[in-house]
Amino acid sequence: MNILDKIIADKAKEIELKKSLIPVSQLESSVLFERKCLSLAESLKNGSGIIAEHKRRSPSKSVINQDLNVQDVVYGYEKAGASGISVLTDGKYFGGSLEDLLYARASVNIPILRKEFMIDEYQVLEAKAYGADAILLIAAVLTEQQMTYLANSAKSLGMEVLLEVHNEEELKKSLEVNTDMIGVNNRNLKSFEVSIENSKKLSSLIPDQLVKVSESGISNTNTIAELKIFGYQGFLIGENFMKTSNPGQAAEKFITELKSIA
Numbered sequence: 001m002n003i004l005d006k007i008i009a010d011k012a013k014e015i016e017l018k019k020s021l022i023p024v025s026q027l028e029s030s031v032l033f034e035r036k037c038l039s040l041a042e043s044l045k046n047g048s049g050i051i052a053e054h055k056r057r058s059p060s061k062s063v064i065n066q067d068l069n070v071q072d073v074v075y076g077y078e079k080a081g082a083s084g085i086s087v088l089t090d091g092k093y094f095g096g097s098l099e100d101l102l103y104a105r106a107s108v109n110i111p112i113l114r115k116e117f118m119i120d121e122y123q124v125l126e127a128k129a130y131g132a133d134a135i136l137l138i139a140a141v142l143t144e145q146q147m148t149y150l151a152n153s154a155k156s157l158g159m160e161v162l163l164e165v166h167n168e169e170e171l172k173k174s175l176e177v178n179t180d181m182i183g184v185n186n187r188n189l190k191s192f193e194v195s196i197e198n199s200k201k202l203s204s205l206i207p208d209q210l211v212k213v214s215e216s217g218i219s220n221t222n223t224i225a226e227l228k229i230f231g232y233q234g235f236l237i238g239e240n241f242m243k244t245s246n247p248g249q250a251a252e253k254f255i256t257e258l259k260s261i262a
């Protein structure tokens, strides 16, 4: 069983347990459930395009940074001029939590993406209840029908969808899904191999009306300049900022440099 299958198997068990502890009615009674969401797609088109990620660890890198509190990190990202925030909420493999999402919501006024392995509508309701503006759907672990159902559920709650693909086959099965953004993951979630070429290779297959986001393995501003030529407007960066003692400062330096070469 590869790591992705393991994560999904654990996720299914986690969701069943959570459903017994926190009923849907409790999620729907959250003060944030009626909140009007911010648009991550618009923010990417009109701002720096950087989605800065809070990620304590990952299967490919083990511990990245567990010493900082999420409020300081995401506040620093907003101050640095990020267009959006990505918050990992998976606990076992990424060291995140739904509480991180709630703290992030309380700390910034820019769009927040819930970065999670979504397989059940319950998780979409959680995302809204804990303050997310957008959810991630990963084509590698979902059928077209599942993506359609989960995307429509998110849209019905006023959230946007970032649909993540890694190859042409995943992109082809995603084209009918009601998504706002297509993310190309430069990292193969099974082998962890990273190549920016993946974003370049797939860009021409993404319909122009969707916001293109390049994800993973981005550590310098020249890469952003190159990817903009291929039509990308969003850039998801985690480790390059999180591996430092002050991710907000690292993001500020990166975004200032980006402005100077734009």
Ligand SMILES: O=P(O)(O)OC[C@@H](O)[C@@H](O)c1c[nH]c2ccccc12
Binding pocket: 053, 055, 115, 116, 138, 164, 185, 215, 216, 217, 218, 236, 237, 238, 239, 240
């Ligand atoms: O830390 P990086 O290489 O900058 O990557 C960030 C982000 O793209 C990555 O965390 C990610 C992209 N898609 C995912 C899906 C699940 C978990 C994590 C991810």
